[in-house]
Amino acid sequence: MAAESIVSRDESIASLEKAEGRITYLKPQSRITWSDAKKYLATRIPTLFPTKASIREARKEYPINPFPALRSMNWLQTQYFIVGFLAWTWDALDFFAVSLNMTNLAKDLDRPVKDISHAITLVLLLRVIGALIFGYLGDRYGRKYSFVLTMALIIVIQIGTGFVNSFSAFLGCRAIFGIIMGSVFGVASATALENAPNKAKSILSGIFQEGYAFGYLLGVVFQRAIVDNSPHGWRAIFWFSAGPPVLFIAWRLMLPESQHYVERVRLEKLENDGKSQFWKNAKLACSQYWLSMIYLVLLMAGFNFSSHGSQDLFPTMLTSQYQFSADASTVTNSVANLGAIAGGIIVAHASSFFGRRFSIIVCCIGGGAMLYPWGFVANKSGINASVFFLQFFVQGAWGIVPIHLTELAPTEFRALITGVAYQLGNMISSASSTIEASIGERFPLEGREDAYDYGKVMCIFMGCVFAYLLIVTVLGPENKGGELRLSTTGTEQDDEESQNNISFEEIVAAGPVSDLNFKQEIQHKERV
Template sequence: MTDLAASSPLRLNRDQRNAFIASWLGWTMDAFDYFIIVLVYAEIGAEFHVPLEQMAFLTTITLIMRPVGAYLFGLWADRVGRRIPLIVDVCMYSVVGFLCAFAPNFTVLFVLRLLYGIGMGGEWGLGAALTMEKVPRQRRGFFSGILQAGYSSGYLLASLAFLLVHSVFDLSWRWLFALSILPALITLIIRSRVKESEVWETSRQKLERSNTSIRQVFFNGRILRRFVYLVLLMAAFNWMSHGTQDIYPTFLKATDHGGAGLDATTAGWIAVVYNAGAIVGCVILGSLSDRWGRKATIILGAALTIPIIPIFAFSPSAGFLCLGSALIQATTQGAWGAIPAHLNEMSPNAIRGFYPGVTYQLGNVIAAFNLPIQQALAGTIGYPWAMALTVGGAAVAVILLTAFGRQAKGIDFHAEDPSDAPAAGARPSAVSESAA
């Protein structure tokens, strides 16, 4: 299936629509389950008699294991296609996430979050690859922004679920994990109706005709150097993102170390508002990346983050904290809006199953200790400064790394030779630009 006509770049046929919806739902539910821990790890720690510094490693182990899932499911997808690995992946993380509701102690929950990290790592890379290979290339940025907004949508749903379970029904945190099984099953049903990626099928045929292996494609010097660069870029991105999100609910409720001292319900509604801001930012900047390019919109989002940090971290009232957090999520997650398109356009067809996912998730590993570091810093310099220093430093790193990188906006996946790097040569159908 080739791109739709340029005159109707937003129209999707049934297969494209199913692929996009399934990927969006899959990433949304991944984020829903991940952020449940962020919202209730203080409550879980109290039940299991575990200090917050140790509880913070529940998010760390999930992030550390995500590259394992990206590699295993991604390599499998490059060999046999996208559909079956994605279906197996959603089954895995659905069951593991549900079992978290029955964890009897911290050790069992830790192991379950480890396994969940493997499933979460496989979902983003394969879902984004399949979607970007199917949607019209003229509007990849637009669909990229909506797809990445699934992450904030999951956080938003987790916040609403927390308010429902905690404030309305006064139920245990375990019910939050039990709720996650239903939308995950909906994702599975939709994904089972998606056809295989024709870009993958064509690429596989080219590899077989040229007797080229996936290993040979990856160890091409240009592709390998780009891989290292993208890992560093994604480390900065993940540090910026998690720096604004993971500790913030705890900061809002904390009464010591400069915490805002808000009640759980108020903190929950602030989380709803700032995730709405994140969704808006993703869609707007993702769409703008089709016009301005991936690099320009990423730099814009990261640059706008820096002056918002004082409102986000140091505001004395709930109203201004709500405003600051909504604005900073719009800018940081707005920069993320171009990432599904950007990473997939920078990836060779032959290894797009694991290449974008593994670069993203290895960057996550480098950023995995963000929450424990912020929690430790909060004990010495306070929550506001802990967030300001980590987020500000990460935003500067994103700007610099993006400025000196490359992009391949609008590249035609059907025209690419699987042995070439994405921006390697001039192609009439591709827009490929290098950094100044």
């Protein structure tokens, strides 16, 4: 067998598995040859479908009923999760405050809806800057004060947005908000998930990610309760949204620094004579996992296209194209987000048994099947049913994202890499609403002024997105149940987290074997 694929302890390597009491390593590849690529591609279909054996193994580790697993969390872990979840939820509400008020903003600022959609594009474009800045701060100086600073800045910018009187000032505020918003996902997801027990992480991933849908749902409710009943109109939702983050800051300040982060820093300093190796490790991570990072960006671009393509212009379609009343629009948007929450939680847990990639692909196929009734059925009962199931599949796939990103990112740079990959995907998909609004204007509705067939455009757009996401997922790696552990010293690591650490590059090096037999294959190589 290829003994050369096993490298010595003196090299910079990524841990793969504990085998017979010690660690087995594979050599990360800096250059991928065509032969390597063919070997890797040959594993994509065989490793996609769950087997009876893999499901039996998963059932030993994950309970079919996920909620008892949550009892394994102690009170501190529970608080970490709740405060991270709340930050992500409120981040979503702040973002959707614009989507829910595009018609109101267009009227008040004397601009067409297409121009208001530029504010959404601007936010998505600039989020990567915040992800870079606060991802670095979170991984370098800790999760706690990065979280606090992010929430404090959101308070300031949301209050300021409520006072703008011109379109240029509005765009300026949203640009700043985009940078701040980009900081939330990486720090909040690390805070919420990294301290949780492994057997609860899949269901927690689904719950955490659906903070996005829950934030949208809260935005719909508060839009109806506050904006539609306030003399200040759309401004009221921005002023209101600045209040709760004060409570989040107070709560986070009362909690200690992330225990997982503290332990990682302690071990790093112990191994390096008390010196920080952050930049050295960052360079090493880029050299070892560059292909994985590129893949994560492409994957997150597809995910972000799916959410923004199906959500950002949807409220406008209801009110402008279908002429839904405020009450009817509130009901339909609420139904959509209830479907999203249900899908995110259920599919994320199911992925523990069926695999991350397989579950995402099922959601792409299911979502594609719902596009026609979602885009072309104008009656209330029909569109409510279709939007529930469409968002079930869209956000069902999204529910897997936090844990999938965590498993594919080196643990030393979790906040940075997950946040940057997420926000670079957002940047690529930033023009979703503008594209749909611009193309929609080519399909005016007969006999109605300033009314367009957004449903047709959104349906075609989402069909392309589902096809792209399916292809990227099929071709991508999976590391279910493990973490990528970056080793700078080559020493043996015998902690639980160093199991199952399979990077994109390591799968390429291993050759065309199935995920089920992957660890046995490597173990056999070591014996030889």
